[in-house]
Amino acid sequence: MERSSSPESDPEAPFNVSASLAPPRDIRTAGTTSTTFDGLLQEPLLLKEDLKNGCGGQLWPAGMILSKYLLSQHSKDMTGKSVVELGAGGGLVGLAVARGCEVGMPIHITDQIPMFELMKDNIALNNLGSAVVASILDWGEPVPSHIPSKPDIILAADCVYFEPAFPLLIATLHDLLGPNSVCYFCYKRRRRADLRFMKMAKKAFDVQEIRDDPNAASYSRESLYLYTIRLKPAKQPTTLTQISPPAQSPRSEIEK
Numbered sequence: 466m467e468r469s470s471s472p473e474s475d476p477e478a479p480f481n482v483s484a485s486l487a488p489p490r491d492i493r494t495a496g497t498t499s500t501t502f503d504g505l506l507q508e509p510l511l512l513k514e515d516l517k518n519g520c521g522g523q524l525w526p527a528g529m530i531l532s533k534y535l536l537s538q539h540s541k542d543m544t545g546k547s548v549v550e551l552g553a554g555g556g557l558v559g560l561a562v563a564r565g566c567e568v569g570m571p572i573h574i575t576d577q578i579p580m581f582e583l584m585k586d587n588i589a590l591n592n593l594g595s596a597v598v599a600s601i602l603d604w605g606e607p608v609p610s611h612i613p614s615k616p617d618i619i620l621a622a623d624c625v626y627f628e629p630a631f632p633l634l635i636a637t638l639h640d641l642l643g644p645n646s647v648c649y650f651c652y653k654r655r656r657r658a659d660l661r662f663m664k665m666a667k668k669a670f671d672v673q674e675i676r677d678d679p680n681a682a683s684y685s686r687e688s689l690y691l692y693t694i695r696l697k698p699a700k701q702p703t704t705l706t707q708i709s710p711p712a713q714s715p716r717s718e719i720e721k
């Protein structure tokens with residue numbers, strides 16, 4: 466399932482950036498993939514893959530890693546939580562969570578217009594129509610009103626690859642993250658520019674590398690990283706009693 470390729474190198478990707486920036490991808494013909502995420506799901510998830518409308522039409526390693534992490538570490542603690550996936554492509558992560566985690570609430574998988582039909586096809590293919598809702602959410606645009614405004618959980622896999630979209634993704638995270646939200650964020654660092662996204666994210670949010678994933682050592686060798694992103698804790702207002710008087714310097718002692 467692992468592929469060394471870049472979403473940017475796809476000539477049909479929504480953002481067509483020079484292929485010289487990235488190794489060429491092995492273009493796959495449209496088809497359906499079945500996965501249990503190494504046995505984490507009893508009933509396999511079926512994913513229609515079709516690249517004709519953009520890079521989100523195939524499975525990406527970051528999506529597999531994020532899915533496996535959530536299925537292995539969070540299958541029991543998502544009950545009653547609102548979940549929104551950004552840049553879902555065909556919907557891999559959200560669908561995996563819907564099948565393997567006990568959420569009990571509709572999961573919103575979102576992407577741009579070209580991915581809408583594929584998301585809906587994959588929901589139907591897995592008979593998850595009552596558990597997963599596909600929506601269009603363009604980063605930087607207002608969040609549609611039917612999507613939970615400050616969801617408990619935001620999912621994003623392999624959404625860092627096109628620099629002009631970095632501030633848009635940051636803006637959407639700003640819109641969605643509430644004081645109790647956590648974003649599980651998996652990305653593959655393909656080039657130096659990708660670090661700029663993490664720099665922007667660390668400036669805006671509280672970003673922590675996830676350390677409780679037993680598989681981390683193997684995928685970090687492939688430059689894949691898993692983080693949580695939260696709002697930074699609000700600064701406490703300073704009260705007068707918290708301001709201590711300035712310490713007397715030796716000089717002022719002498720001047721007395």
Ligand SMILES: C[S@@+](CC[C@H](N)C(=O)[O-])C[C@H]1O[C@@H](n2cnc3c(N)ncnc32)[C@H](O)[C@@H]1O
Nearest residue numbers: 472521524525528552553554577603604622623
């Ligand atoms: C490399 S694919 C990853 C798909 C999926 N998350 C996975 O891991 O398999 C990146 C996805 O981000 C989406 N995307 C890119 N720019 C976007 C934007 N400005 N707004 C919303 N989605 C965007 C693409 O359409 C694509 O589906």
